[in-house]
Amino acid sequence: MLGATAQLTRDLDLAEECAQDAYAQALETWGESGVPERPGAWLTSIARNRARDVLRRESVFRRKMPLLVADETVQGPEDALNDDRLRLIFTCTHPALSIEARVALTLRLVCGLSTPEVARAFLVPPATMAARITRAKKKIAAARIPYRVPGPDQLEERVTAVLEVVHLIFTTGHTAPLGTDLVRRDLTDSAIRLARMLHLIMPTNGETSALLALLLLIASRQETRMTADGRMALLSEQDRSRWDRQLIAEGRSLLTEALLRRPPSRYALQAAIAALHAEAPSWSDTDWTEIVSIYDVLLRLWPSPVVELNRAVAIGMRDGPGAGLDALSPLLADPALATYGYLSAARADFLRRLENWPQAMAAYEEALTLTDNEIERAFLTERLTEVARNLRQP
Numbered sequence: 001m002l003g004a005t006a007q008l009t010r011d012l013d014l015a016e017e018c019a020q021d022a023y024a025q026a027l028e029t030w031g032e033s034g035v036p037e038r039p040g041a042w043l044t045s046i047a048r049n050r051a052r053d054v055l056r057r058e059s060v061f062r063r064k065m066p067l068l069v070a071d072e073t074v075q076g077p078e079d080a081l082n083d084d085r086l087r088l089i090f091t092c093t094h095p096a097l098s099i100e101a102r103v104a105l106t107l108r109l110v111c112g113l114s115t116p117e118v119a120r121a122f123l124v125p126p127a128t129m130a131a132r133i134t135r136a137k138k139k140i141a142a143a144r145i146p147y148r149v150p151g152p153d154q155l156e157e158r159v160t161a162v163l164e165v166v167h168l169i170f171t172t173g174h175t176a177p178l179g180t181d182l183v184r185r186d187l188t189d190s191a192i193r194l195a196r197m198l199h200l201i202m203p204t205n206g207e208t209s210a211l212l213a214l215l216l217l218i219a220s221r222q223e224t225r226m227t228a229d230g231r232m233a234l235l236s237e238q239d240r241s242r243w244d245r246q247l248i249a250e251g252r253s254l255l256t257e258a259l260l261r262r263p264p265s266r267y268a269l270q271a272a273i274a275a276l277h278a279e280a281p282s283w284s285d286t287d288w289t290e291i292v293s294i295y296d297v298l299l300r301l302w303p304s305p306v307v308e309l310n311r312a313v314a315i316g317m318r319d320g321p322g323a324g325l326d327a328l329s330p331l332l333a334d335p336a337l338a339t340y341g342y343l344s345a346a347r348a349d350f351l352r353r354l355e356n357w358p359q360a361m362a363a364y365e366e367a368l369t370l371t372d373n374e375i376e377r378a379f380l381t382e383r384l385t386e387v388a389r390n391l392r393q394p
Helices: 002-009 012-033 039-057 059-063 084-092 099-109 115-122 126-143 152-174 185-201 206-219 245-259 266-279 288-301 305-319 321-333 341-353 357-369 374-392
Strands: none
Touching: 002 012, 002 039, 002 084, 012 039, 012 126, 084 099, 084 152, 084 185, 099 115, 099 126, 099 152, 115 126, 152 185, 152 206, 185 206, 206 245, 206 266, 245 266, 266 288, 288 305, 305 321, 305 341, 321 341, 341 357, 341 374, 357 374
16 A cells, blocks of 8 residues: 555655555544455555645645656566565665665565564664664655666666565564564565565576575464464474475475575575475474584574574574573673573573573563563463472472
8 A cells, every 4th residue: 555655646754644544544434334345455545545635735746856756667577567565665675775774664664564663673772763764764855766666687786685675574474573463474475475576577586586485484384383272382392284385395496496506595595494394204303403504604604693593592402402502602792682582582491491490580581571472472471480380399
């Protein structure tokens, strides 16, 4: 809806206001008239009509420099290139913006995440993220960034930033930062749809193949992440017979295609790890040695505190909880992970397995203070109760 309205207004802020007005009108009218057969089309129509009214009323708008320049001459697969969301994502990831601004603006405008949710994805305070998004919008205005999918000669140089955005959209939806749902299917489905579009318009690009492979392999186990009674299920507890074998097969095929192009991208390495999980017939059969080896390569290619954390967890799975704690220890001083609840949760789990109840209890309590998703909080609370019970026993 935002993308379709921005195409008319050439003004992101005005498009956002009109979209919000459409939702407000829906709240007023749907309760009496019922939800229309095509609610998305209804909302988009209302938003665009509102935009037309504003543009007609404010004739001064036509004398202003356009914020977005439409370009209908782009060549390529018609369905993909004419998609409003794809146009919007390329606008938000223009090279004139910093990489951080590109990702943040897309998560905010394309996916509708709140500013605190975007800030959590970046591990920065909400005020910092709000300022970053505001600066990005002003940069779009000043640079007259075009509202279009770039031509074939520009796609290669632009795709890396777009892929990073799509990946972050998926990971944010895979485990929602806050709320009552563990998974936000609207975000994961949107990310996969965008990844498919990018693969369609760039079928020989190894990065696009690898990212789509990664998303499909992770999505293949989405339905088993919750138990029948609403409890979060760890990977070790999931019913692998319910994993989507069609998505796994498609993901593995795309991964094979991506690995033929050297050197492998970070998405190819991450997809290779996901493939090892998908191929293991059981948790105990997981090839943790190979997973740690791939993380070693990934760290050299893409140094990241989150990759270091995942590598440390894999070491703990391979060599035992004591080795895992040793691997996690250097990360405790990393400021980027100071508010990252998964570091505390990983420490808590290793300490619990070592039956170090006092420290495990403190680590679980810390993890709870850093977690806003209610499903994850319920899981951590259950583990904290278990640890407290053992601590009270003589």
